[in-house]
Amino acid sequence: MKIVDVCAFYSPRGGGVKTYVGQKLAIAERMQQDITILAPADEDAVVELGPRARIRTIASPRFPLDRKYWYFKDERALHAALDTLAPDFVEASSPWRSPLMVANWRPEVPKALIMHADPLSAYAYRWLEPLVSRETIDRRFVRYWDHLRQLGRLYDAVVCASEDLASRMKAGGVRNVVTVPMGVEPQRFSASKRNGDLRACLLAQCGLGPDATLLVAAGRLAPEKRLPMLVEAVTIAGRHRQLGLAIFGEGRDGTNILRSIGGNPHIRLFRPERDREKFASVLASADAFLHGCEAETFCMTAAEASASGIPVIVPDRGGAADFAKGEMGLSYRAADHTDLVRAILALPDRFTARSTGRMARAMDDHFAALFAIYRNLTSGELSSAA
Template sequence: MRIVDVCAFYSPQGGGVRTYVERKWAAMTALGHEMIVLAPGERDEVVERAPGAILATIAAPKLVLDRRYRYFSDEAALHRALDRWQPDFVEASSPWSSASMVNRWQGAAPRSLVMHADPLASYAYRWFGRVAKRDTIDRGFSWFWRHLRQLDQGTNLVVSASAGLSRRLSAGGLAKIATIPMGVEPGVFSPLRRDSALRAELLAGCGLDERAMLLVGAGRLASEKRWPMVIRAVAEASQDRPIGLVIAGGGREETRVRRATRGLPNVRLLGRLEGRGEFARLLASGDALVHGCESETFCMAAAEARASGLPLIVPDAGGAYDQLLPGAGRAYRAGDMRSLAWAIRRFADHGFVRQHAVATEGARVRTMDEHFAELSRRYEALAGVAERPFLQAA
């Protein structure tokens, strides 16, 4: 089967989307499918990453807010590319304008909308959640719900990564939802990667000894991740407890996040870690992952931390909460700094070493390959095509 993923937010410099796409190429071709990722790029280009794994880019302008990314601006060019590739199945990986473009394409192939993003939770609920209830916010953003319902009507399947998001989509009037959770890269994350020397080194960098608790943050330095809130909560909780925090990641909000660390020697920004093995070793060497974002559709960072045997301190909403293992971490009221500080204290006071042992026992999580196998079965059933010779990239 030939699958085309119209992937609006793929970038060679990207984080979670790039990781997902690169594993998709490997997993889907191993299942016998040809996997073409159609993305906005600097120029029109076709690159064969491996037999059956193709990156095709369409020349597109850069996003104003994040210059690492581009966006589809030429609907006719997108439709010509779909006509060229003659897909058996088409995915739209963003609920924005590119999904509408895919729905307006006149080809016969069935198609899906994959909800990799939750714009209402990322923006509207975060901006207005302190002054209005979600029902009120949803009414104020009724135009976006109408847009999602139109996408639902024009597609064969809406893929959601979490039960919570599926419930919200269903309540908003979407009818074709399938909950297909994502997963972590197989063979990368494990409690066996724990490195006591690295843990001691990171704590020393925070001005603490090995008896202190080491919290790890991971993800883009973006406003929806709420890093300043996380940092303030750690600062409050560490007033009478030895707690260090290291954050791995980069992004457009780095200056603002760095400003929040001023005067806090127990908080360090590590920047973006290039090697996946290095990142996996960092996760396994911490005492807990602390996460601030309640708008995750799946939360790759929390799943990778859980696979590394790490307890979780996460908001009580969104995909991160789905990864919380009983007895191995704490939930706090989403968006509430004082609730997070309380959760950190409670975690520290209730034996973080014991909770780490519980997390290590529960470290087995779903892999990306299992996710793609389930996605493949759904697509094959809708397309009615399982095998087809690979096209040549050139």
């Protein structure tokens, strides 16, 4: 099957979507699927990554709020690229304008919308929920809900990676919603990657000895990730016990995060660790993973941390919440730094021994389920079992 992923969120400089795309290209090759990632960029180009895997870019403008990304503007150029590629199945992975462009191309070709973003949680709920109820916000954003419902009619499947997002889409009247949870790279993340020297080194860089607790946070530095809230909570909790926080990431909110850290010597901001093996060791060597964003559609880093055998401390809403279920997770009220302090201080009471690692769904299973849905759609059937 020839699949084209019209991927508006792809950036070569990193992020969760880049990680997902890299895994998709490698796994699809093994599964005998032909995959093209069609993404916006500075110029038209094609990078062949294998006999059945490639990234093709279309010259497009930079996204003004985050220059690391671009956006599709020229619908004719997008359609021309799809005509050339002649796919059997098309994915779109943005809930904004580009899925309408894709839907206008050859309606007879089956299509799926992959919900890689949750704008309502990332923006509307985050900004307005302290002032009004979620129900009121949804009524005020009825035009966006109408847009989502339109996409549900135009696309053969609207794919969500967590039940939290899928249930909200269905409750909002979006049709053709299916849940296909993501996973982690097989054998990459496990408790066996723990490294005592690495842990001691990170704590030392936080001005602490090996008896302290090492917390790790990782991901794109953006306002919806609420990293200043994590910094504030760790600073407060650190008055009661020795805590170090190592943050790995880059992005437009970096200056604001550094300002929130201020003179706290026990919290450090590091550049992202792009070597996946080294990052797996970082996660496994920590004492817990800390996350602040309630707008995740899945939360890859929480999945990787859970598979690495460390506790996760995550909001009680959004895709990350799934990883607080069971004995190796703690949740706190989303956006509530006081309750986050409580969760951090509860850590030694709840976790007296390290786990061998949670059995996480493998990315191979995710793509096998996804491609099975695509095969059913190309034959006119939608599988209800993801």
